[in-house]
Amino acid sequence: MRPPLKSLRRFLRDRTGATAVEFALILPIFLLTIFGIIEFGRILWIRNTMEYVAETAARYGGINTSADAATIEAYALTQVIAVDASNWLFNIDPQASYVSVSISYTPTLLTTGQISIPTLTLTATARFPRVVI
Numbered sequence: 001m002r003p004p005l006k007s008l009r010r011f012l013r014d015r016t017g018a019t020a021v022e023f024a025l026i027l028p029i030f031l032l033t034i035f036g037i038i039e040f041g042r043i044l045w046i047r048n049t050m051e052y053v054a055e056t057a058a059r060y061g062g063i064n065t066s067a068d069a070a071t072i073e074a075y076a077l078t079q080v081i082a083v084d085a086s087n088w089l090f091n092i093d094p095q096a097s098y099v100s101v102s103i104s105y106t107p108t109l110l111t112t113g114q115i116s117i118p119t120l121t122l123t124a125t126a127r128f129p130r131v132v133i
Contacts, residue, residue, distance in 0.1 A: 035110070038110070039109060039110055042107075042110070043107060043120070043122070045082075045083070046083055046105070046107055046122060047122050047124070049080060049081055049082075049083045050088070050103050050105065050122060050123075050124035051124045051126070052079065052081075053076050053077075053079045053080055053085075053103065053124070054076070054101045054102070054103050054124040054125060054126040055101075055126040055128075056075075056076070056079045057072050057073070057075055057076035057079065057092070057101045057126070058072075058099050058100065058101040058126040058127055058128035059126075059128045060072060060075045060076075061092070061094050061099035061101070061128065061130075062098065062099045062128035062129055062130050062131055063131050065130055065131060065132075067094065068094060069092040069093075069094055072092050072094065072099065072101065073090045073092055076090065076101065076103075087105060087106075088103050088104070088105045089103065089104045089105065090102070090103055091103075091104075094130075095130075096130065097129065097130055098127050098128060098129045098130055099127065099128050099129075099130060100125070100126075100127045101125070101126050101127075102123065102124070102125045103123065103124045103125075104121060104122065104123045104124075105121070105122050105123075106119060106120065106121045106122075107120065107122065
């Protein structure tokens with residue numbers, strides 16, 4: 001029978017499995033970083049798409065002086081690229097001198113439920129002067 005002190009020293013010097021322990025400690029931080037990068041990129045894509053749609057819709061409304069709010073919104077929805085715009089809220093104001101298009105959206109985050117993140121509302125606004133001929 002070995003003395004307990006000798007067995008303890010041997011156990012503390014043993015390095016087998018150290019890589020697995022280090023990997024288990026680093027994995028959650030690594031995954032959180034990767035999913036954070038993916039989520040940030042997705043939100044940035046949606047925000048840029050909203051800006052593009054608002055700008056093109058305002059320009060369309062400014063050039064087509066007979067277009068009303070419903071026509072401008074229908075045109076705006078045709079300009080959406082690779083994003084689900086079914087939950088976007090449009091506020092279109094075709095006044096006499098300019099057209100104002102405002103879009104707001106609260107995206108559903110991919111990490112909802114796993115991490116407590118406050119709700120995020122994205123907005124995009126554009127104005128374009130009406131062309132008077």
